Amino acid sequence: MKIIHCPVNGPRPMQEFAYGGAFREMPDPATASDTEWGDYVFNRDGAPGVKREWWYHLASGVWFVAERDTLRDRFLRTYLYNEGEQPHD
Amino acid sequence: MPLGLLRFALNKKHPEPRMFREPDALKSSYDVVIIGAGGHGLACAYYLARDHGITNVAVLEQGYIGGGNTGRNTTIIRSNYLTPEGVRFYDESVRLFKDLSEDFDLNLFYSERGHFTFAHTDSALNTMRWRAEVNKHMGVDSEVVDRETIHEACPELDLDCGGHLPIMGALYHAPGAVARHDAVAWGYGRGADKRGVEIHQKTRVNDIRVEGGKVVGVETDKGFIHTGKVVSAVAGFTPRITEMVGLRTPITIQPLQACVTEPLKPWLDTILVSATLHVYVSQSSRGELVMGSALDPYELHSTRSTLDFTESLSGHLLDMFPFLSEIKVNRQWAGMADMTPDFAPVMGLTPIDGLYLDAGWGTWGFKATPVCGKTMSYTVANDRPHELIEPFSLSRFENYQLVGEKGAASVGH
Numbered sequence: 001m002k003i004i005h006c007p008v009n010g011p012r013p014m015q016e017f018a019y020g021g022a023f024r025e026m027p028d029p030a031t032a033s034d035t036e037w038g039d040y041v042f043n044r045d046g047a048p049g050v051k052r053e054w055w056y057h058l059a060s061g062v063w064f065v066a067e068r069d070t071l072r073d074r075f076l077r078t079y080l081y082n083e084g085e086q087p088h089d
Numbered sequence: 090m091p092l093g094l095l096r097f098a099l100n101k102k103h104p105e106p107r108m109f110r111e112p113d114a115l116k117s118s119y120d121v122v123i124i125g126a127g128g129h130g131l132a133c134a135y136y137l138a139r140d141h142g143i144t145n146v147a148v149l150e151q152g153y154i155g156g157g158n159t160g161r162n163t164t165i166i167r168s169n170y171l172t173p174e175g176v177r178f179y180d181e182s183v184r185l186f187k188d189l190s191e192d193f194d195l196n197l198f199y200s201e202r203g204h205f206t207f208a209h210t211d212s213a214l215n216t217m218r219w220r221a222e223v224n225k226h227m228g229v230d231s232e233v234v235d236r237e238t239i240h241e242a243c244p245e246l247d248l249d250c251g252g253h254l255p256i257m258g259a260l261y262h263a264p265g266a267v268a269r270h271d272a273v274a275w276g277y278g279r280g281a282d283k284r285g286v287e288i289h290q291k292t293r294v295n296d297i298r299v300e301g302g303k304v305v306g307v308e309t310d311k312g313f314i315h316t317g318k319v320v321s322a323v324a325g326f327t328p329r330i331t332e333m334v335g336l337r338t339p340i341t342i343q344p345l346q347a348c349v350t351e352p353l354k355p356w357l358d359t360i361l362v363s364a365t366l367h368v369y370v371s372q373s374s375r376g377e378l379v380m381g382s383a384l385d386p387y388e389l390h391s392t393r394s395t396l397d398f399t400e401s402l403s404g405h406l407l408d409m410f411p412f413l414s415e416i417k418v419n420r421q422w423a424g425m426a427d428m429t430p431d432f433a434p435v436m437g438l439t440p441i442d443g444l445y446l447d448a449g450w451g452t453w454g455f456k457a458t459p460v461c462g463k464t465m466s467y468t469v470a471n472d473r474p475h476e477l478i479e480p481f482s483l484s485r486f487e488n489y490q491l492v493g494e495k496g497a498a499s500v501g502h
Contacts, residue, residue, distance in 0.1 A: 046427075047331075
């Protein structure tokens with residue numbers, strides 16, 4: 001079973017988590033062109049590598065950021081948004 | 090044939106013709122280079138040679154023929170989709186599949202089983218009705234049936250699924266079929282090879298060279314090839330190809346796992362799907378139950394298998410068939426599914442002149458193999474998208490014209 005390090009609850013089993021997709025910067029909806037907005041809504045950086053992602057701990061309702069290697073299936077670090085980063089793995 | 094076999098043993102060279110030639114070296118240029126020798130890539134090569142007279146074609150494969158998602162799916166063929174665009178497209182594929190064994194002179198074991206998609210809730214039943222109406226309108230044999238009909242077709246099934254998710258009805262699609270997936274790739278490969286197409290296995294594409302917005306060649310681990318036209322038919326490797334040329338797409342990769350049980354005497358004639366229980370199951374001609382479930386829950390470029398998958402699938406299968414509790418799982422595996430936001434493929438031209446995509450095949454690609462070959466070869470030969478694939482262009486995301494097929498997916502998401 002895969003163990004994920006929740007920044008609040010510590011190491012917990014994979015089943016307690018939900019994947020929230022890539023961490024992305026939203027362009028200003030008021031000024032973005034239709035093309036820019038479409039790119040933000042649909043397009044993704046799909047190639048393998050180390051990605052910043054949103055993850056959610058279902059049991060305690062914590063959203064956090066994870067840096068994960070999508071080729072090796074390894075979590076490199078997890079931390080709360082806007083908080084000090086914690087080394088992991 | 091024992092004497093014939095002895096002859097093989099004594100002869101260093103294989104005296105019988107193989108399915109394909111193994112060309113020694115790459116030529117310095119080809120009219121078309123197809124990346125990926127799975128069913129889709131080989132079908133494209135086959136129809137390019139047969140229908141369009143383009144035979145100076147190389148199919149490059151980093152592994153071996155049909156070793157990717159062509160050999161990793163659960164071999165189900167159906168056309169009971171949700172959107173008119175999808176139904177029209179997949180129905181053409183079913184039509185092509187029916188004649189394919191004769192076309193190839195190779196038995197694909199194409200076997201019509203009938204395909205039930207269960208509804209366990211009112212809302213699922215509504216989607217079934219919607220699909221049935223769209224299907225009928227497009228001339229596809231598809232109807233909503235009641236519990237009695239399901240019971241007659243499969244008396245072994247517990248219609249109440251252990252009591253917690255009773256089946257209310259199902260979408261029934263009589264032409265739903267299974268076929269031997271490897272043979273589909275081999276048949277297309279042999280047919281293309283006979284007509285002069287070169288299939289280069291263990292040949293990896295490292296880069297696509299683009300000059301002035303136009304493809305000029307591909308860089309492989311066996312040297313550079315000049316070509317003006319490149320078709321990418323690489324399923325789970327698509328983002329690595331599009332990254333080479335800086336093309337943005339919505340495609341992300343998630344593993345999809347499947348497994349087979351030990352062989353059983355034939356008892357399951359039909360193909361059964363429950364999106365709610367995350368189970369689709371059929372019995373192969375060898376007697377194994379071939380089963381799949383939901384996508385793995387996060388993006389990953391890997392074909393590893395997990396116990397979580399087997400546990401959850403087995404649990405749900407036992408809800409449907411409690412008598413299978415002593416049956417063992419023989420093999421499990423995974424494929425890399427190239428998912429799109431609307432569960433429809435990404436096909437046709439790209440902003441780069443001479444680069445054609447046959448991608449976004451997620452969890453629904455095997456059944457589309459023949460029609461993809463047909464339409465992609467037309468698109469490449471004429472440099473204009475075939476009318477059947479116009480709705481699936483990459484530009485639909487820029488134009489906010491999605492083709493919502495999620496309601497027709499068997500695989501849980």
